[in-house]
Amino acid sequence: xxxxVLDQEIKTVTRRIEKQLxxxxxxxxxxxxCYPNTLLTTTKPGKEGRYFVFTGDIPAMxxxxxxAQVRHYLPLAARNEAMAEIIEGLSRQQVFCILTDxxxxxxxxxxxxxxxxxxxxxxNPFVYERKYEIDSLCYPMQLAYLFxxxxxxxxxxxxxxxKAMTVILDVWVREQDxxxxxxxxxxxxxxxxxxxxxxxxxxEPVAVTGMTWSGFRPSDDACxxxxxxxxxxxAVVVLSYMQEMAEIVYGDQPVADRAKRLQADIQRGIERxxxxxxxxxxxxxxxxxxxxxxxxxMDDANVPSLLSLPYLGYCRAEDPVYQxxxxxxxxxxxxxxxxxTSLRGIGSPHTPPEYVWHIALSMQGLTTEDPEEARRxxxxxxxxxxxxxxxxEGVYVNDPKQFTRPxxxxxxxxxxxxxxxxxxxxx
Numbered sequence: 158x159x160x161x162v163l164d165q166e167i168k169t170v171t172r173r174i175e176k177q178l179x180x181x182x183x184x185x186x187x188x189x190x191c192y193p194n195t196l197l198t199t200t201k202p203g204k205e206g207r208y209f210v211f212t213g214d215i216p217a218m219x220x221x222x223x224x225a226q227v228r229h230y231l232p233l234a235a236r237n238e239a240m241a242e243i244i245e246g247l248s249r250q251q252v253f254c255i256l257t258d259x260x261x262x263x264x265x266x267x268x269x270x271x272x273x274x275x276x277x278x279x280x281n282p283f284v285y286e287r288k289y290e291i292d293s294l295c296y297p298m299q300l301a302y303l304f305x306x307x308x309x310x311x312x313x314x315x316x317x318x319x320k321a322m323t324v325i326l327d328v329w330v331r332e333q334d335x336x337x338x339x340x341x342x343x344x345x346x347x348x349x350x351x352x353x354x355x356x357x358x359x360x361e362p363v364a365v366t367g368m369t370w371s372g373f374r375p376s377d378d379a380c381x382x383x384x385x386x387x388x389x390x391x392a393v394v395v396l397s398y399m400q401e402m403a404e405i406v407y408g409d410q411p412v413a414d415r416a417k418r419l420q421a422d423i424q425r426g427i428e429r430x431x432x433x434x435x436x437x438x439x440x441x442x443x444x445x446x447x448x449x450x451x452x453x454x455m456d457d458a459n460v461p462s463l464l465s466l467p468y469l470g471y472c473r474a475e476d477p478v479y480q481x482x483x484x485x486x487x488x489x490x491x492x493x494x495x496x497x498t499s500l501r502g503i504g505s506p507h508t509p510p511e512y513v514w515h516i517a518l519s520m521q522g523l524t525t526e527d528p529e530e531a532r533r534x535x536x537x538x539x540x541x542x543x544x545x546x547x548x549x550e551g552v553y554v555n556d557p558k559q560f561t562r563p564x565x566x567x568x569x570x571x572x573x574x575x576x577x578x579x580x581x582x583x584x
Contacts, residue, residue: 159239163193166233173580183539188576190546191569195226199566200243201266207253208246209266213564217263217271217285220251221375222567224296225460229574231307244304248313251297255321257281259328260289260341262377277344277358288373289341291388292461294325295395302398305406314406322399326415329392333422335363335370335383343372351378351506364448367426369419375459376507382447386431387461389423390442390471396420432478437490441482442466455493456486458505458514458551467524474524487521497554500541502534504551508561512551515541515568519548519575528582535579538572548572 170192171185178184201209210223227244234241254264261284265271268282278287301313331338342358354360354372363370363383369392371385396416403413430448435441442463445453456463463482467474474480486503488494493504495511503517504510515538522534541557542548548569550562562568 159196159237159243160193162233162237162240163196167192170577170580173584174576177580177583184535184576186546187539187542187548188573191548192229192573194547194569195566196230196243198564199226200247202246203250203266205249206242206246207250208243209250210247211266212263213566214562215263217265217273218250218254219263220254220293221262221290221296221460223247223251224300226566226570228300228303229570229577231303234304235307241304241308241310244300245310245313248297248301248304248318249315251300252313252315252317252321254283255294255297255324256317257283258287259294259324261285261287262290262293262373274345274348277346278342286377288343288377289371290373290375290377291329291369291371291385291392292375294328295388295391295461298322298325298395298398298402299391302395302402305402311406314402319403319407319409319412322403322412322416325399326412326419329369329419330415332370333367334365335360337365339370341372354379361447362449366430366446366448367422368430368448369423374457375461376457376505378457378505378507380445381453382445382451384426384430384446384448386427386443386445387463387466387469389427389431390466391461391469393420393424393427394470396423435481435485438481438485440478441485442478454485455491456503457493457507458503458517458520459507460516460520462503462517462520464503464517464524465520468520474526483524495554499557500537500552500554502537508551509553511554512561513554514551515548516550516571519568519571522575523571523578526582528579531575531579531582535576538575 167189174185199211203209211218212222234244258281263285265285270282273286343354344358345353368384368389370383371388399416400413403409430446431443433443443452444455466472472479495504500513502513504512522531541552543558543560549560550565553559
């Protein structure tokens, strides 16, 4: 039944693509492959109506990836019961994971002790990796909220979900003073510096700023400075969602008030420490800061990123500080911006130099209202699949047949979402 619904959706959209881009457009073929990829290859029914959505070529479920992998299905869930039940089941699985360990980023389907590495941190048989990342807690709240708004369904708002909200608030408040209040530690032996935290697993020193600390970026690479700005901005957005869910769904004003206070704290910290004057680009958002004077100018392909801020709902695309920041990160000032004969865009220290990420290109397209820019990006994506029919992680700027991760469901999902955005701009 669900495959029939997907097939019909693909037919409808591919007709729209071909009307805009011409019969036989490669974009139509890519959309037909990428749109159903998450549901057909990475989604498994689990216990008690839950659904486990693994990332693709790794058999673990990331809280971030699993949310992003299904976001493009939300409009379909509004009119299809089977799709709605899958997303609701994923939300329940995510809540189970958060209550198992709110500091973990990736989880096993069963309590089997499978893990990426045996690290120096608290261990749990359900946890595949325990790199603490703010966005790991943001994404499930975002998905639950957007699902509610798209479908009107409230079955996922269980007592456990309410408890997960309080756990997230506890963690984010605690991590406002990481040095003074947090017991979280993470060390990995015999690995690159980006895979472990310094100072016996505590990370580099930070001041108390009002923002909340993160050990790792959404790339799963260690933060250089402990306040990851786009992740804190994502938290600001999600805290407004939590206020609304607490008030309207649960009638829980104390939780709503806690979320509101924390949101105000983080926003003040961003305004004081993360909005900085750049000599070439003017007032911009930094990528990371420490509250002690350390400022890192860059952007990473993984989301939340500075590029993604309008997509996340933190600011409008025409916001002047965002526009200044966008010009910076889409230039050589960003050490992870690359240009070659086939591609130009943002990569990541997580992959080799001169590898542009398809996720970053799709996000660049999703955050522009300029149809010409969107079409140029769409053409780059269509020309850089390496003749596989799917999106990838990083792609070498001079040869699209050199790429990382041939099976990366998040990238396929975000491309599908970008195609729908492009059609909305041009029809």
